Amino acid sequence: xxxxxxxxxxxxxxxxxxxxxxxxxxxxxxxxxxxxxxxxxxxxxxxxxxxxxxxxxxxxxxxxxxxxxxxxxxxxxxxxxxxxxxxxxxxxxxxxxxxxxxxxxxxxxxxxx
Amino acid sequence: xxxxxxxxxxxxxxxxxxxxxxxxxxxxxxxxxxxxxxxxxxxxxxxxxxxxxxxxxxxxxxxxxxxxxxxxxxxxxxxxxxxxxxxxxxxxxxxxxxxxxxxxxxxxxxxxxxxx
Numbered sequence: 125x126x127x128x129x130x131x132x133x134x135x136x137x138x139x140x141x142x143x144x145x146x147x148x149x150x151x152x153x154x155x156x157x158x159x160x161x162x163x164x165x166x167x168x169x170x171x172x173x174x175x176x177x178x179x180x181x182x183x184x185x186x187x188x189x190x191x192x193x194x195x196x197x198x199x200x201x202x203x204x205x206x207x208x209x210x211x212x213x214x215x216x217x218x219x220x221x222x223x224x225x226x227x228x229x230x231x232x233x234x235x236x237x
Numbered sequence: 238x239x240x241x242x243x244x245x246x247x248x249x250x251x252x253x254x255x256x257x258x259x260x261x262x263x264x265x266x267x268x269x270x271x272x273x274x275x276x277x278x279x280x281x282x283x284x285x286x287x288x289x290x291x292x293x294x295x296x297x298x299x300x301x302x303x304x305x306x307x308x309x310x311x312x313x314x315x316x317x318x319x320x321x322x323x324x325x326x327x328x329x330x331x332x333x334x335x336x337x338x339x340x341x342x343x344x345x346x347x348x349x350x351x352x353x
């Protein structure tokens with residue numbers, strides 16, 4: 125069965141620090157990869173997605189992610205975080221038998237002002 | 238962007254009662270909707286896939302008689318937790334696939350169920 129691993133459960137950064145959240149998946153075939161963000165009290169929102177083409181994907185709010193096929197990774201990055209980036213971040217891959225997304229456990233990001 | 242609305246956002250009920258959660262796609266048609274359950278500090282776990290006009294497909298370990306899913310129209314799916322027990326307390330999230338466009342998934346706000 126496919127799985128998605130997010131290495132960090134909780135990351136605490138100061139404003140302006142750089143961010144990298146790890147994500148690895150276990151599927152060897154063609155994958156579509158996603159990062160979602162869930163701000164406190166809000167629903168999941170799509171940050172960015174990779175379907176094909178340039179492995180460096182740029183998303184909203186200054187986030188980007190790089191798909192490295194050889195490492196089965198899709199790490200999320202942001203050069204300089206803001207307090208408003210405090211949220212939970214979920215990596216996902218579409219690989220379910222029903223076309224559903226399979227999610228990692230999420231990484232909680234806390235940014236100190 | 239597309240909007241998926243879930244209702245209610247919070248519900249508290251007594252043990253043994255049934256609770257219905259609605260998931261609506263507000264500005265697009267969704268032939269497929271997914272119901273997820275999120276436990277504290279854990280990932281979203283797929284419970285079932287809801288297809289308009291046909292029976293839902295349940296994931297292994299999910300009781301179909303306990304979690305009734307109905308997808309009667311292209312914009313509405315409902316999840317009914319029957320004879321709820323405290324262990325059913327959780328955060329339930331639906332997502333809908335845009336049938337007409339890229340097939341992108343959009344998520345509802347989630348419904349927090351507390352069973353006393």
